[in-house]
Amino acid sequence: MLVEIFPALIVIILLNGIMNYLVNPKTVSRYVGEGSGIKGWFLAIFTGILSHGPIYGWYPLLRDLRNEGMKSGLIAVFLYNRAIKMPLLCRAMLLK
Numbered sequence: 214m215l216v217e218i219f220p221a222l223i224v225i226i227l228l229n230g231i232m233n234y235l236v237n238p239k240t241v242s243r244y245v246g247e248g249s250g251i252k253g254w255f256l257a258i259f260t261g262i263l264s265h266g267p268i269y270g271w272y273p274l275l276r277d278l279r280n281e282g283m284k285s286g287l288i289a290v291f292l293y294n295r296a297i298k299m300p301l302l303c304r305a306m307l308l309k
Contacts, residue, residue: 261294
């Protein structure tokens with residue numbers, strides 16, 4: 214079983230390393246901080262829609278982002294938009 218899981222673990226570790234390199238407090242404050250403006254709102258909306266998994270898995274990340282300067286309003290927008298799911302959006306578009 215470890216042999217089957219190993220490639221996925223390597224990809225996850227690499228993605229975490231890349232994210233830790235690219236996302237620093239300066240970057241967070243630029244995109245979702247006090248001066249982020251409309252791009253911060255759109256980023257919170259789209260990442261909320263794209264997010265998956267249980268909500269309790271997102272709380273530590275959101276806490277860290279808030280400590281780095283993310284606005285509380287954008288956290289609320291992110292959590293609100295988690296209710297919108299991509300399969301539902303795709304199905305609604307196909308039905309039109």
